[in-house]
Amino acid sequence: MKPAGVAEFFRRLAESRPAPETELRYESPYTLLVAVVLSAQATDAGVNRATPALFAAASTPAKMVKLGEAKVRDYIKTIGLYRTKAKNIVALSKLLIERHGGEVPRQREELEALPGVGRKTANVVLNVAYGEPTIAVDTHIFRVGNRTGLARGKTPLAVELKLEKVVPKQYLQHAHHWLILHGRYTCIARKPRCFECVVRDLCAFKGKTVL
DNA sequence: ATCCCGAGGG
DNA sequence: CCCTCTGGAT
Secondary structure, eight states, X not given: OOHHHHHHHXXXXXXXXXXXXXXSOOSSHHHHHHHXXXXXXXXXXXXXXXXXXXXXHOXXXXXXXHHOHHHHHHHTTTSXXXXXXXXXXXXXHHHHHHHHTTSOOSSHHHHHTXXXXXXXXXXXXXXXXXXXXXXXXXXXXXXXXXXXXXXXXXXXXXXXXXXXHHSOHHXXXXXXXXXXXXXXXXXXXXXXXXXXXXXXXXXXXXXXXXX
C-alpha cells in the first residue's frame, strides 16, 4: 500500500473511533499485565468474565502469591490454557516482588524476562499502561496487515517492524487499538464485513468476499 | 513443530 | 464438527 493510502487508512479508522481503548478490564499496571497474560488464545470477553473475582481476591503481586497457584487456577478455569497461565501468573508475581519492588517494569527486556510474557504481551503493557507507541501484533493485526496489504509479513515480528515503518507518527500511539478493533468487528477472520468497511477502497482484499 | 486448552460462532 | 480468540515456552 502506498504511503498516501496508509495515511488515509488511519485517518478513517481514527475518525470512526476517536478514543480507542483496550476492552480488557483492569485497574492498575499489575492487573493489566495479568489480564493480558490471560488473554493469550482467548477472547477479551472471556477474560473479563473471570478477572473481577480474581482481582477482588488478589490485586497485587503479594496477594497473588499468597492466594497460590491452585486457587488462581480455580478462578481462571473457564479460560483456555489455564494450567500454564495459573503457574505463570504466580511465578511472575514472585519475580515482580523479588526484582522490581512489586511494580511492573517499564523496560521491554525486563517484561519479557517474566514467565508467560513474550514480545506481544510486553508491547500491550508498554502501550496501555505506560503510553509507549508500541504495536502488539496479535492474531487480528497479523490478519488485517496481511489481508489488506497495509503491512505484510510471514511472522508477527515482521509485520510489527513493517508497521512501525509505514504508519505515520501521529497515529503510532493508537494504531494498535485501531487495528485490533477493526479486525475484531469489521475485518473478521472468517466473514469479513467488507460491505460496511470504511477502508474497503484502499484494501487489497476488496472484491474477494461474497458478502 | 508441538504442546498448553476453554468458550463461542458458524 | 471446525475455526477462532490480543501467545509463549520447549
